Amino acid sequence: MNAPAAGGPKRPASLQKNPRLPQWLRIDRDGTVWITSGKVEIGQGILTALAQIAAEELDIDPGRIRMLAAATDRSPDEGVTSGSLSIQDSGSALRFACAQARALLFERAERQLGVPIAQLRIEDGTIYAANDSTRRTTYWDLAGDRLLDREIEGTPAAKPAREYRVVGSSAARLDLPDKIAGRPCFIQDMVLPGMRFGRVVRAPRGLAQLAALDRSALESMPGVVLVHEGSFAGVLAERE
Known part of the structure; x- marks a missing residue:
């Protein structure tokens, strides 16, 4: 996968209202990425879909994603979950947030490795030089020093659909294990x-x-x- 390019479409409304990167994602040193949404899982599979969007845009395995459903103390304020708008609202905003994070990580990798962004490649969160795969680093090493503690700038360039590998493919539903095992997962279960x-x-x-x-x-x-x-x-x- 090539490094991200410049440009992009209109900024989503959810992103305008919640412009800071930490409102949407956090990269931990243990190789996981926490994704936060203002939408609620009510059986429609939205958390699975958002995890796919984040994994696609960040070029990581979906298994690294940890989803945090809507909570008033930590989530972006996205109003209500209704009208089949979660992908349109939260999905588009998350896509740009992850694209911004990826761009920042590539910029830091360029400085650290001494390799131009155009010559960098990525695989499951590992960024390496196209002509020398031993020159490499990872998201988990790059994301320190509050790199992502900033506002999302403009409309970051998201991955073109022709390069999708995760979005559009089948994925195991994140909400099903608790339901199948009878574990409480909805407010009605309280x-x-x-x-x-x-x-x-x-x-x-x-x-x-x-x-x-x-x-x-x-x-x-x-x-x-x-x-x-x-x-x-x-x-x-x-x-x-």
């Missing part, structure tokens, strides 16, 4: 001490008024509480 489960009795149409409510059936059920105020009716119970 159970707190003294927690009650609730359901609202919905009206058949908007502005409908509750005409009558038979409390007797619910009041005879242990652990079930009726919540009733005006035309609002709901039920609380110890078990879902």
Whole structure:
């Protein structure tokens, strides 16, 4: 794979709102790359898709990627997860963030190895001279000294689609192991001490008024509480 070139398309809105590289990725010395998104995995496979985008743009094996789902204390603020917009919003922003990181790493490799960027190649995070593969370094060695602690500049040149090897190919879903093993992975899986489960009795149409409510059936059920105020009716119970 050749070194990145200059130029690029319009800057994504998510990137304009979250312009700093550390908001999107972190490269650790143990050979892993942490990717953060403001989108939530709700069964649509978005974390797997974003991991593929990051691996593609950084030219690393997808197995090196560690995904961090949306969390208010560490994620880029990307609003809500809805409307099938996660790839369009988060994916495009992450693509440029990773392209910027790759460009910075290549620039540092050029200085460290004394080899022009045009003569550098990369394979799974290892950058080496095209005419002498013994002259090499890695992302994990280059990423220190707060190299990535900066804002993303302009619209970094992303990899052209004709060079894709990861994006567009099948990948093992990152969210499936927890689901298959029955491990908690969604907010609905949380159970707190003294927690009650609730359901609202919905009206058949908007502005409908509750005409009558038979409390007797619910009041005879242990652990079930009726919540009733005006035309609002709901039920609380110890078990879902």
